[in-house]
Amino acid sequence: MRKGIVQLVAIGVVIGVLVTLVAVLFQWLPTSASEEFDRIQDIYWFATIMSIVIFSVVAAVVVYSVWTWRVPDDDDLDGPPIHGNTGLEIAWTAVPAILVIALGIVSAVVLSQNGEAGNRPLEVKAIGQQFAWKFEYSDYGDFTTGELVLPVNREARFTMEAVDVIHSFWVPNFGQKMDAVPGIETSILVTPTRTGEFAVVCAELCGLGHATMRAKARVVTRAEFDEWVKEKRA
């Protein structure tokens, strides 16, 4: 039995290492370009570590059991009549409960941080219409563009509006997403941390042109942004 436990643990470690390699060798998440996404990525790793442990435990027991206790087809004996084990059952109710509640608490904290608008965020209205995005900068006299331009390190609040059907505003590198819904107003906060060009993608099926409903987001320095605004208002 002692040897068995050692083997089981060894299998578990091997599986765990393999899965961990899969998790770290590939870049599963896009480069974060916002404070909000940084926080989300922390929870992502929390959930990933938890998942690696749970998967490895289950897979190890399955592999080990089949490997050790497989019998030929014509075997006609029965296994030991083990009906349960209260201690174990309590353990595997309690441990996952603690884990998911921990995840829930972390998530709730991040959610509220990501939802807290600081002092005077940049107000941008994102208008979804089949099949294009329009952005309105209400702080600067309501001009409208098809390209999203944001100053780096300044919080922006997107207020969503939909003209016809539901669309969903999503910039994968910002990690933030929110539906634009006809008849109600929705909003989301983004604090860009990196300059560069990113894609704005519509994430909610909105009809024939849904796949092509994309726009460009450009995060620029403060000075470049002011320049751009001046140009637009001219």
Add this chain to the structure above:
Amino acid sequence: MTVSHSDTPHAEYPPHFEPPHGSTWKFFFGPGLVRGGWMAGVGFVLGTLLVLALRRWWGWEPYWLTEVILVVGGMVATPIGFLGGIGAFDYWLHYISGRPTRPEDHSGHGARTWRDYFRVNTDHKVIGVQYLVTTFVFFTIGGLMAMFFRAELAQPGLQFVDSQTFNGLVSMHATLMIFLFIIPAFAGLANFAVPLMLGAPDMAFPRLNALSFWLLPIAGVMFLASFIAPGGAFGAGWTGYAPLAEGQPLGQTFFNMGVQWAGASSILTALNFLVTIITMRAPGMTFWRMPLLVWANFTTSLLVVIATPFIAGSQFFVMFDRIMHTSFFTPEGGGYVLGYQHIFWFYSHPAVYIMMLPGFGIVSEVISSMSRKPIFGYRLMALSLMGILVLGFSVWAHHMFVAGMADWLRVPMMITTLLIAIPTGIKVFSWTATLWRGRIHLNTPMLFALGFLTMFVIGGLSGIYLGSVPIDIAASDTYFIVAHIHYVLFGGSVFTIFAGIYYWFPKMTGRMYNERLGKWHFWLTFVSFNATFFPMHYVGLRGMPRRVFDYDSAFGDLNFVISIASFVLGASFIVFVYNMITSWANGPIADANPWRAHTLEWQVSSPPPIFNFDEIPQVVGGPYEYGVPGARHAVMSPAKEAEEVHA
């Protein structure tokens, strides 16, 4: 393929009841598919005339309005005519009209020839097979559609279809898989197994059972018919969100109404299961002695009867908005768009458990009997089903974390969602513990059960990511969701359906499937399944939204790999179909109990006698007492023996 078992107990059935009429008369006017055909036509004409007459009477111009005619004449009166024609209502109409009822001669019960599978049949075993064959036909159609749009997705840009067709294919694929495959395939397996496991001669309401089955092909044909509607098939996704669905061409109506027929089928079957399980248990079969498959279907049926009316309602509202110009979901008229999603998910989240719990039941049967050990923690297994049932109704809005619903709803819904992982985890760990120190027979049903166990863990874990609101905000509506639902619905539900079919195949057909082909089927499916769906997590997180025909070319290579893998996955299904057809036609004759299982269905011949049990079984113990010396689940005969066991 012939299914006439001249060498099986079917031959002992009593002969057919012959109606006192000539054969031509019978051909056209006797219950059956011919009468079903022409009465469907009559139904359509009557429905259309009714609409025209009423519109005329009320003076509503124009009298002819295609969408209304289509709904009333085509999607209500035609199916009712068809059902009347095949004879689904004959007995009831006879009874209602006050004519003397014919004494039940059981002529509509059981299958003597293959023809008996193509008519209204009240035998739960026949109905089970009818369900399974029908659902696998739709599985094939839905699968071919998936191959087709995977071909389209192998490269960015549009190659083969236009975007309306693409949206139609994706929507139809999901709709068929959910409403015409997974849900009814489980109903089929349960139809076959549950009465036998309870020690009952049939379901509580055999005629209702027959009717429930025949509602299903109606729904399937209705969905598929939308391809010929002007404007193409419904293309608003299987979720049919308003207001997109309200502006769709005519095809959307086929979805709205198809769901009603499929839903009616589910509800009637679920009621039948509930009454059967509550009232038709054999003597001694207490709730705590029921096999977990029965528990699972009991819970599922409760989910179905409580939740299904909500999707029916949501689709009616959309249809009313479309046709009668109400404004349930149109903001211009004061409607509330998110109302649709709340109602829809109040059904469709429980529906994911409707699509999973019966599979939990199957896997419990298979793992326990193939490991030759009692299921670990039987009572907690049953109670966790109940836990999922209750929690399942409190999490629907986790599908709406980015939908713009009230902010305060998010955290409570996140907590309940995460809590569901606890009963789910209990089940997974208990199956794993059942393996421990067992004597494991690694045959095809067991391979699929273990494949389920590992793949479902992955699906459950990705569910936990999605349960966390901030992660969901990033991952919602992307290919990550597609990966999640396929790990739970394909790696989960479909694997359990395969496990169940291999497991009960000898009982259903009286013949054994080919074990080698079964193993080939499993390994091909298992490998290509992972190759198809695992990379979807990646493209999703990296930025590929779901339901698109075109995507960022950075994802081109991976999508190509995914498409190739999906074709292998499709091909692996051919191995299964070949195995089923050849084994059913001339596989080796199966024993009554090839798995040496304890549950009641294995204590009777394969296939079982027409009324299942020639004598009423007396249940004397739990269903999984493997390894307990002298333990029995039931004794089949003389009361004497029962007393001995009791003593």
